[in-house]
Amino acid sequence: MVKKIEHLEMVGITKRFPGVLSNNNVNIQIKTGEVLAILGENGAGKTTLMNILYGLYKPDAGKILLNGKQVSINSPKEAIALGIGMVHQHFMLVPTLTVCENVILGLSKSFIVDIKTATQRIREITDTYGLAINPDAYVWQLSVGEQQRVEIIKALYRGANLLILDEPTAVLTPQESKELIQLLRNMSAQGNSIIIISHKLHEVMSLSDRVTVLRDGEVCADVCTRETSQDALAQLMVGREMAPCQREGTFSPGKAVLELQEVYSQGDKGTEALTGVSLTIREGEILGIAGVSGNGQKELAEVIAGLRKLSKGKISLNGKESTKMSPANIIEQGLGYIPEDRLRVGTIPSFSIWENLILKDHHQRPFAKHLLLQNRVIMSHSSSLVEKYGIKTPTLETPTSSLSGGNIQRVILAREITRSPVALVAAYPTRGLDIGATEYLHSKLLEARSNGIGVLLISEDLEELMSLCDNIAVLYEGRVMKVIPVEEANERVLGLLMAGIAEQAS
Amino acid sequence: MDGIINSEIMIIILAAGIRLATPYLLAALGEMFVQRSGVYNLGVEGIMMMGAFSGFYATLQLGSPLLGIAVSLVVGALMGLLMALVSVTFKAEQGISGIGLYMFGWGLSGLLFRLYVGGITSVEGLKAVKVPLLSSIPFLGPVLFDHNGLVYTAFLLVPVTGFILFKSSWGLNVRAVGNKPEAADTLGVSVVLIRYQCLIVGGMLAALAGAFLTIGQANMYADNITAGRGFIAIALVYFGRWSPWGILLGSLLFSLADSFQSMVQVLGINFPYELAVVLPYMVTIIALAISYGRVWAPAALGKPFQRGTRG
DSSP states (O other): OOOOOOEEEEEEEEEEETTEEEEEEEEEEEETTOEEEEEOOTTSSHHHHHHHHTTSSOOSEEEEEETTEEEOOOSHHHHHHTTEEEEOSSOOOOTTSBHHHHHHTTTOOSSBOOHHHHHHHHHHHHHHHTOOOOTTSBGGGSOHHHHHHHHHHHHHHTTOSEEEEESTTTTSOHHHHHHHHHHHHHHHHTTOEEEEEEOOHHHHHHHOSEEEEEETTEEEEEEEGGGOOHHHHHHHHHSSOOOOOOOOSOOOOOOEEEEEEEEEEEOTTSSEEEEEEEEEEETTOEEEEESOTTSSHHHHHHHHHTSSOOSEEEEEETTEEOTTOOHHHHHHHTEEEEOSSTTTTTSOTTSBHHHHHTTTTTTSTTTEETTEEOHHHHHHHHHHHHHHTTOOOSOTTSBGGGSOHHHHHHHHHHHHHHTOOSEEEEESTTTTOOHHHHHHHHHHHHHHHHTTOEEEEEOSOHHHHHHHOSEEEEEETTEEEEEEEGGGOOHHHHHHHHTTOOTTTO | OTTTSOHHHHHHHHHHHHHHHHHHHHHHHHHHHHHHTTOOOTTHHHHHHHHHHHHHHHHHHHSOHHHHHHHHHHHHHHHHHHHHIIIIISOOOHHHHHHHHHHHHHHHHHHHHHHHTOSOOBOOOOOEEEOTTGGGSTTHHHHHSEEEHHHHHHHHHHHHHHHHHHHBHHHHHHHHHHHOHHHHHHTTOOHHHHHHHHHHHHHHHHHHHHHIIIIIIISBOOTTTTTTHHHHHHHHHHHTTTOHHHHHHHHHHHHHHHHHHHHHHHHTOSSOHHHHHHHHHHHHHHHHHHHOSSOOOOTTTTOOOOOOOOO
């Protein structure tokens, strides 16, 4: 039987990876019923620390004390036996199995699986915590939020009373995030301890009892949430003062650079994803697209970039009709594109940084002459971009896939903006980035705006949209509910429009 | 044509169809486990040849087809182990190593035959066992209940393997390993062990399918006696969508078309025989083409498992 974790302490944890000191003399502690947030930027060593606690890594120095006694945790199995459960950022679920089968996987000792008893125990857990889930549903049928609940059930089923969640809201919609926070509060009220890794400040503020801030592998603060503020935490995390990005100057409409007229297009499942979208983006304008993701945003970005066919309607770019143009032609006409999946669509992951930097221009001068790549030109071009955009990389030859999300986004930005496009489509450009990287991206988008580029910014983050955009269009079920100037926008109005309610919003 | 296909001929065609389905069923059910665990073994044909030869030779030497079956099972297990070593432990590309195993099996079985047997020799194979009572049911009796033990075994394996795959904890492990090995790994299920087990079971069933050809049907051995059945069995796994009942359907469809075409030739029915010969293959291709769509292939099929090294 799993013993209750009254008090857990990690003392003097140090972990080195080749070339990196990931954790340096880190101390954390947590007691029953407490929610501890571990806050830090990407690469601060949060996940490493938790992987040590969960038995995935061995620390080079330091010890773990459980209820005052020293324990050694060498594998997830041993962690589970001690009552520690972890919900990874990337879910460890088998999509083709049912919820119940996923939960009991690896536990059954008998030849025949006793689904009935297992289902009953799962029901008990879901009833205790108000986790609505059908144990017989297949995991592939579930939304991301529901899948996360299955992961939590999996840990609880194994008797966990200390739960580690690694960036649990990174993949969730705002609504799902709210539900999760409610659930975690509920769980801690019932005597479970929770450690949540995050870099989202408002979440940490609303959920945690205590915050341990990590920076460059070291604890730089350990504070009670009640006694701190969002700004103070941000400063601790980044190590300097943050200047919030805000657009400046009023928007004076220039000529239209990107125009969509009554655009219809089908989604991957063959249903209409865009139903008559009309939008105009002008020079020096940032037009925001708000909406719960899955309401046509992905398709909208793709039709503009020429990656998805229109079933009806017209798109014109820089005054020329681009509806039937190939993606290559559209690029030539001056469209920049920051795709939603930055690693796999935005770059070729196994290609080096310099290759990804010239991906759109490698075939023309000055990078190519007479079918041959001009290595010297390319290298000096690339290294100047790496410097100018602050891309953190050991060498130009490093494959892009080994960079952090923020640095991959810098590579894409460098490539797209230096081509001086007339219009730029940015789909969820800051999703999953820490605040330092987000701040940088925001400043670059504003810079593009002041250089006269028309920017289409797709985002779920209303705060981001309201601080950057000139106008905000709300997308709901494939159509534009309304385009409103940013001065008239607030969370309530946008929220209502995002839910498809037009009347009260006006 | 009508008048010629009377009930007697129907019985012959159907009974032969049931019998001919046996090697496909055995080999495909084995391959089903292998693929469910995330490996595809293209060497089924080679294992079948080794099973065919070893079963035949053991029967010839020891005088008992049951011992022949036992020996072929051991040989099949060893062939499966070899494939596991190459594709699971050494993480070789599975398609290539499967083709290698096929050629190894073909070469070795042919070589052993020339070395130790040489010419055409026949053996006393498995005898048909009439199921008491059931075999006297008119029409159905002779079609279904007048076969040798391997035929019954193959058909019984359909519900048995279905039960193991979907109701047992081992089957759950297999399905998890084939779809998301890293998830199974974090929960303490050994991906390597499960894949070894599946490849060994698959090898044994493939060898049994081969042994059926020599000691359950032809009662002799000839080079390349399997004639591509191992590859058809692999196609049937896809056709059957990795489920025993789907594989049963595919095997019967194919074997009935096969037995029909051979009857067309034997009885000289007025049907172009060239067409008849290609019929089973046509049926398979058409069925595969039609059944394509939302295919439920195990997601990790063909991907060697490497524990994450993410720092």
